[in-house]
Amino acid sequence: MKVLCTAMLIFVSSLSAAGQNPSYQQDPQWIAPAAASGKPNPLTNKPETAAGGRKLFLRNCAECHGPNGVGMEKKHSADLQLPVVQQQSDGALFWKITNGNASKGMPSFSRLPELQRWQLILFLRTLKATGPAAADPAK
């Protein structure tokens, strides 16, 4: 019985490490309105706040998108490093974080203060700039 439980513990723990989603395709129905897409990030001139964004990302987003933001195939979550994500404007990403995509299981994060949502976007941009290493919690 002890062996069985230990095996189950190892199995369950390993599940959280599984998967990424390079084949992610954007939901064509999930498009930010033009007015929202045009909103500038008020923290653009405060790049140091991206560190707080990384912490928020690990707390709120890593569960589905992984700690490096590469997504998880089993959860159909976006690989945030892909151009299809990174080419979107800050305003569009802000709108998507705020509203979520209920039909695809992405919850709304409107409960986070607005500036914290913008911090998340600053951090998402670092994923594009330096790849997975930027999000490595060990660094």
Place this chain on the structure above:
Amino acid sequence: MRANGFQFVLLAFSLAIPCAAQESPFVVTYTHHMEEPGNLEFETSSTVGIPRSGQRFYAAPYMELEYGVTTQWTSELYLESSSVWGDSTVFTGWRFENRYKPLRREHWINPVLYLEYESVNEASRIQKEIEGGGPDLICSNRELRGEHAHELETKLILSSDFHDWNISENFIATKNLSESEGVEFGYAFGVSRPLARLASGSNCRFCSENFIAGIEMYGGLGSTLDGFTPRGTAHYIAPVVSWAVSDNATLRLSTGFGLTDQSNPVLLRVGYSYELAGFGSRISRLFGAKR
């Protein structure tokens, strides 16, 4: 047997991975923010009533299991009890609630529909909501526990996020299916705001970004049988605060001040919640579901 129980607890906690545990500070008022899909939240709370003359001191501990079924649907199970000073401690029943958010996106006002079935006795004092005249604060548990009630409770939850403020209003209607008490009405209203707008880069626990403060007001509005009698029912105004103790856990505190003779002068509430992320999918995989 004890070893197996311990291993089960270990297994359950191994399912937990860090997730956002910062919760609304409200104890009574519901917002439109739903539990994240697949997450399970345990909460243990207690309502403590400081008595007026003629009333009895009591504590009403209860436990909640909240599960995010989908992004728009959250279910919750309550188990509750009541302990009255100089009287007794009794199990007062259970409740099963469902909340459904019909709109998929954020709007100025976000409605949520709430339906709850309650199998409780009249000794229930947790006061997760107050409807009609509020609970009986004078009679003993022995007298009240024999009066069992099957109730259906509905709420219309309206909630708005305006910049960093949350403003929520709940309108409550409850029908006791066991007795003819008419339909009882109640309300709850709350406003809250995080203490900090920006997150720091460090993993601090006492910094202001981990706190949300607010105020809520709730009470009964009478019933179709007794009429609209807000002056003859319990009403409270309560400053509230929540503290994200860790990535998974939140502590909630509320001190309610009674506004009428039917209220306790002070109603203290404390709750501790712990969130297990991805609980549903991991459990389903344990039983053979495909990835």
